[in-house]
Amino acid sequence: MTPNVYSDKTEAVLAVAEEMTNLIKANNAANQTTVLGLATGGTPVPLYQELIRRHKEEGLSFAKVITFNLDEYSGLEKDHPESYWYFMHQQLFNHIDIPAENINLPSGTVAEDEIEAHCAAYEKAIVDAGGLDYQILGIGRTGHIGFNEPPSDDSTRTRQVILHEITRQDAGPAFDGVENVPSKAITMGVATVLDAKRIALMAWGESKADIIAATLKGEITPDIPATYLQSHKNAQFFLDQAAASKL
Ligand code: PGA
Secondary structure, eight states, rough: OEEEESSSHHHHHHHHHHHHHHHHHHHHHOOOEEEEEEEOOTHHHHHHHHHHHHHHHHOOOTTTTEESEEEEEEOOOOOOOTSSHHHHHHHHGSSSSOOOGGOOOOOOSSOOGGHHHHHHHHHHHHHHHTTTTTTOOOOTTTTOTTTTTTTTTTTTSEEEEEOOOHHHHHHHHGGGGGGOOOOOEOOOOOHHHTSSSSSEEOOOSSGGGGHHHHHHHHOOOOBBGGGGGGGGGEEEEEETTTTTTTT
């Protein structure tokens, strides 16, 4: 795979935003829905800001957009400031015209004995919506996409997982200490992600350079779940110079 490398993340974000805009506009014109797979973390924040700008200044409508987020921390209520439900509403949903009923995230508070059914229902909801048209991804330093920590292979579907220690450390500052970071999460699987028609993985900054190099230069392996993107017909990496610096 040859990644798209941009002078900075602003340029990279514009390229992803343009793809998403063209897709949403074409579907809106045909009176069809657009199904987006969305991600949290610092990486997509400038993309969400650009999409909000396009909504407010250019009239890009999300009224027919349906979203499925990759993951959610187990144990966090929706209104917990670090829940992904809260994050998505703060960073994107509260600022665009998406109907509330079109927004889907795994639940952080589903009872232990209902998790399996909840995950199966999430998979079914994606299929019933017509499948993911466009999935955006960040990448963790463990090589995770969503919360698919190593080892995760391309048979994995939506399920509860145990978070890697590096992932918990990276989240520590936001939670005021690693001891407050949940130990588990519900995530779409690698197979769920690979079913998307188009996948855009974004990575910025030097801290991502090693894992980006390992992901793009290495063999496909469950030890670096992001390597499965190499097997997808329509996946692209959008990188800034620093994230691409070890390629
Ligand atoms: P980040 O996280 O966007 O905050 O770097 C990415 C990830 O862990 O997938």
